[in-house]
Amino acid sequence: MQPVLSIFDLGKTYKSGHKALSGVSLDIAKGEIFALLGPNGAGKTTLISIVCGIVMPSEGAVSVAGHDHLRDYRAARAMIGLVPQELHTDAFETVLATVSFSRGLFGKPRDPDFIERLLRDLSLWDKRDAKIMELSGGMKRRVMIAKALSHEPEILFLDEPTAGVDVELRRDMWTMVRSLRERGVTIILTTHYIEEAEEMADRVGVISKGRLILVEEKHALIKKLGRKTLTLNLAEPMEAVPAELGEWRLELAGEGHELVYEFDSQAEATGVPSLLRRMSDLGIGFKDLNTKQSSLEDIFVGLVHNSQAEPPA
Numbered sequence: 001m002q003p004v005l006s007i008f009d010l011g012k013t014y015k016s017g018h019k020a021l022s023g024v025s026l027d028i029a030k031g032e033i034f035a036l037l038g039p040n041g042a043g044k045t046t047l048i049s050i051v052c053g054i055v056m057p058s059e060g061a062v063s064v065a066g067h068d069h070l071r072d073y074r075a076a077r078a079m080i081g082l083v084p085q086e087l088h089t090d091a092f093e094t095v096l097a098t099v100s101f102s103r104g105l106f107g108k109p110r111d112p113d114f115i116e117r118l119l120r121d122l123s124l125w126d127k128r129d130a131k132i133m134e135l136s137g138g139m140k141r142r143v144m145i146a147k148a149l150s151h152e153p154e155i156l157f158l159d160e161p162t163a164g165v166d167v168e169l170r171r172d173m174w175t176m177v178r179s180l181r182e183r184g185v186t187i188i189l190t191t192h193y194i195e196e197a198e199e200m201a202d203r204v205g206v207i208s209k210g211r212l213i214l215v216e217e218k219h220a221l222i223k224k225l226g227r228k229t230l231t232l233n234l235a236e237p238m239e240a241v242p243a244e245l246g247e248w249r250l251e252l253a254g255e256g257h258e259l260v261y262e263f264d265s266q267a268e269a270t271g272v273p274s275l276l277r278r279m280s281d282l283g284i285g286f287k288d289l290n291t292k293q294s295s296l297e298d299i300f301v302g303l304v305h306n307s308q309a310e311p312p313a
């Protein structure tokens with residue numbers, strides 16, 4: 001199936017000479033929830049801004065359901081809804097007026113029934129006559145989402161949708177994003193919250209210093225999450241791992257005081273009981289043991305750290 005969004009070899013060098021993006025290629029399938037993770041300044045907003053036609057790319061191409069985002073700008077842009085990081089909207093307008101106006105901006109005919117459904121879905125209908133400035137921060141965020149969806153886009157970009165919101169609103173957002181996806185909307189979100197990517201995304205992309213350094217199915221990442229480390233504090237230090245323990249591929253740490261075993265905690269046979277039995281048979285005692293689960297955070301930090309260590313392109 002043709003991807004709904006296709007990004008090819010995208011690069012951006014700002015006038016300052018700063019290279020914010022380079023060689024980014026990515027295909028997004030219809031109905032997918034894709035989370036883009038990356039540290040501050042990695043290039044997430046630049047990428048979204050190029051796709052939405054706010055920033056001109058220096059090289060590469062973007063196609064939105066077959067429409068080139070520059071040559072066929074209006075058709076491409078009409079398929080996209082954007083909820084930016086900064087909340088800016090007319091404080092003196094009412095909710096209903098501002099959302100209806102946004103639909104008009106994309107040349108869509110008036111459709112009061114659609115706008116009513118949209119506001120009801122976002123729990124904004126009761127506030128339709130309230131001025132934006134009278135709303136809470138969470139409600140204002142919902143208004144931004146309603147505006148972004150007012151012209152019935154196929155792709156919704158959420159730039160840091162839950163930055164600075166409370167836990168309850170974050171959960172509401174997640175529920176809303178899932179229900180949008182059920183209606184066939186493709187969602188691309190940027191986030192600093194790894195928990196959010198873990199909870200929501202079908203696929204995760206990690207961007208660091210303008211390069212897309214990983215794109216992976218969430219379930220594959222969860223498999224990686226399944227890796228655990230068992231550390232045994234030995235009763236007597238050793239100089240080398242005994243050959244009889246070779247099959248577990250152990251590492252010696254803590255100046256010979258610790259044996260470290262990495263295993264897949266989701267596997268049927270982790271190898272831990274057999275390792276402990278063999279050690280007992282060999283008379284190797286230990287004083288203490290502990291296990292540590294590698295988290296998506298560990299994977300993310302490791303990836304970003306390694307890519308930061310590379311010389312700049």
Ligand SMILES: Nc1ncnc2c1ncn2[C@@H]1O[C@H](COP(=O)(O)OP(=O)(O)OP(=O)(O)O)[C@@H](O)[C@H]1O
Pocket residue numbers: 014015016018019020038039040041042043044045046047
């Ligand atoms: N208009 C501009 N002119 C020059 N440099 C810019 C411009 N906009 C962004 N940059 C730089 O490009 C890099 C990427 O910025 P971008 O906003 O895309 O990062 P980000 O991943 O969205 O960061 P954050 O998580 O902090 O929002 C940063 O180093 C930023 O300072």
